[in-house]
Amino acid sequence: MRTLVTLASSGAVTLAPDTVSQDQVSQDPLLQDPELPDRKRFIVGLTGGIGSGKSTVARLFNQLGIPAVDADIVAREVVAKGSPLLAKIVDHFGPQLLTPQQTLNRPLLRQLIFNDPAAKQWLDSVMHPAIRTEMLQQLANLPPAPYVLLIAPLLLENKLDTLVNRVLVVDISERNQLSRTLSRDGVSAQQVQAIIASQISRPERLALADDIIDNNSESTDITNGGAAATLQPQVQQLHQRYLDLAKHLDLTKR
Ligand SMILES: CC(C)(COP(=O)(O)OP(=O)(O)OC[C@H]1O[C@@H](n2cnc3c(N)ncnc32)[C@H](O)[C@@H]1O)[C@@H](O)C(=O)NCCC(=O)NCCS
Ligand SMILES: Nc1ncnc2c1ncn2[C@@H]1O[C@H](COP(=O)(O)OP(=O)(O)OP(=O)(O)O)[C@@H](O)[C@H]1O
Known part of the structure; x- marks a missing residue:
C-alpha cells in the first residue's frame, strides 16, 4: 500500500493510484499491536530526518483539523524541571547538565551525545521508553478527529511504526537538511552532520x-508561518487519502 506524491515539473501533484479495500485495512498487522491505545483510531506516523519539515507539514494537517502528538515535545516534557528522569540524567552526566534555572542544559547534552556513542546509547535507553509511554498516553487523549498524527523523527529507528497505520515521510536532500537546520538552530555543521549520520x-x-512528501522546494515565506506552495497540495491530497482509509477502518468490526 504505497502512495507516492510527486511533483511534476509543471508543479502539478500526482498521486500514484492505490486502491484499499476494507479487508486490507482490517487485516493490517500493524493494527494488532496490543499496546495501541485505541485500535480503531487511524494513526499516521509522520517522520523525516532533522530539519526535513515535519513540524511545517504537521501545521498544514492541523489547519485541516488533524491533531498530533509530537515526540520532540514529549521528549521535553519527560525531562521537565523537577522530573525523576531529569534527576537521573544529572546523576549520570553530572551537575553541569542543569541550567541555573534547574532545567536541562539541552545544548550541552546535545553536544555530549552526538560526540560520544556510549553517552547517546545510555540517554536513548532511558529516554526512549519514557517517550514511548507518554506518547501512547497522549495519543489516547487526543480530541476526536477522523485520523491523527504521530510525529516522530525516530519513528523507524525505534520501531514506533508498529503503532501506526501508515508511515508518511517528509523527504529532503541532505544538502537542504543541513542548510535549513543550520539557519534554524545556529549550531555547527559538524554537529548537524553527526545528527544526520546517527539517523x-x-x-x-x-x-x-507508505507515503512521501517532497519538501525540497525552497520557500521564502515559511518563517512567517507560511508554507511552501508545493507542500499545500501534497498535504491536501494525502488528507483525502487518509480520510478515505480512516473511513474504511471505522467500518471494521473488531
Ligand atoms: C539531545 C537533546 C537534549 C537536544 O535538544 P535540542 O533542543 O537541541 O533538540 P531537539 O530535542 O529539538 O531535537 C532536534 C532533532 O534532533 C534529532 N534527535 C534528537 N535526539 C536524537 C537521538 N537520540 N537520536 C537521533 N536524533 C536525535 C531529531 O531529529 C530531533 O528532531 C534532545 O534532542 C534529546 O533529549 N534527545 C533524546 C531524546 C530523543 O531521542 N528525542 C527525539 C525524539 S524521539
Ligand atoms: N520548503 C521549505 N522552504 C524553506 N524552509 C523550510 C521549508 N520547509 C521547512 N523549512 C524550514 O526549515 C526548518 C526545518 O523545518 P521544520 O522545523 O518543519 O522541520 P522538522 O523536521 O520539524 O525539524 P526537527 O526534526 O529538527 O524538529 C524550519 O526553520 C522551517 O521553517
Missing part, C-alpha cells in the same frame, strides 16, 4: 515509507 539513511527511510 536512518535517506534511502532506507524512503524504502519504509
Whole structure:
C-alpha cells in the first residue's frame, strides 16, 4: 500500500493510484499491536530526518483539523524541571547538565551525545521508553478527529511504526537538511552532520515509507508561518487519502 506524491515539473501533484479495500485495512498487522491505545483510531506516523519539515507539514494537517502528538515535545516534557528522569540524567552526566534555572542544559547534552556513542546509547535507553509511554498516553487523549498524527523523527529507528497505520515521510536532500537546520538552530555543521549520520539513511527511510512528501522546494515565506506552495497540495491530497482509509477502518468490526 504505497502512495507516492510527486511533483511534476509543471508543479502539478500526482498521486500514484492505490486502491484499499476494507479487508486490507482490517487485516493490517500493524493494527494488532496490543499496546495501541485505541485500535480503531487511524494513526499516521509522520517522520523525516532533522530539519526535513515535519513540524511545517504537521501545521498544514492541523489547519485541516488533524491533531498530533509530537515526540520532540514529549521528549521535553519527560525531562521537565523537577522530573525523576531529569534527576537521573544529572546523576549520570553530572551537575553541569542543569541550567541555573534547574532545567536541562539541552545544548550541552546535545553536544555530549552526538560526540560520544556510549553517552547517546545510555540517554536513548532511558529516554526512549519514557517517550514511548507518554506518547501512547497522549495519543489516547487526543480530541476526536477522523485520523491523527504521530510525529516522530525516530519513528523507524525505534520501531514506533508498529503503532501506526501508515508511515508518511517528509523527504529532503541532505544538502537542504543541513542548510535549513543550520539557519534554524545556529549550531555547527559538524554537529548537524553527526545528527544526520546517527539517523536512518535517506534511502532506507524512503524504502519504509507508505507515503512521501517532497519538501525540497525552497520557500521564502515559511518563517512567517507560511508554507511552501508545493507542500499545500501534497498535504491536501494525502488528507483525502487518509480520510478515505480512516473511513474504511471505522467500518471494521473488531
Ligand atoms: C539531545 C537533546 C537534549 C537536544 O535538544 P535540542 O533542543 O537541541 O533538540 P531537539 O530535542 O529539538 O531535537 C532536534 C532533532 O534532533 C534529532 N534527535 C534528537 N535526539 C536524537 C537521538 N537520540 N537520536 C537521533 N536524533 C536525535 C531529531 O531529529 C530531533 O528532531 C534532545 O534532542 C534529546 O533529549 N534527545 C533524546 C531524546 C530523543 O531521542 N528525542 C527525539 C525524539 S524521539
Ligand atoms: N520548503 C521549505 N522552504 C524553506 N524552509 C523550510 C521549508 N520547509 C521547512 N523549512 C524550514 O526549515 C526548518 C526545518 O523545518 P521544520 O522545523 O518543519 O522541520 P522538522 O523536521 O520539524 O525539524 P526537527 O526534526 O529538527 O524538529 C524550519 O526553520 C522551517 O521553517
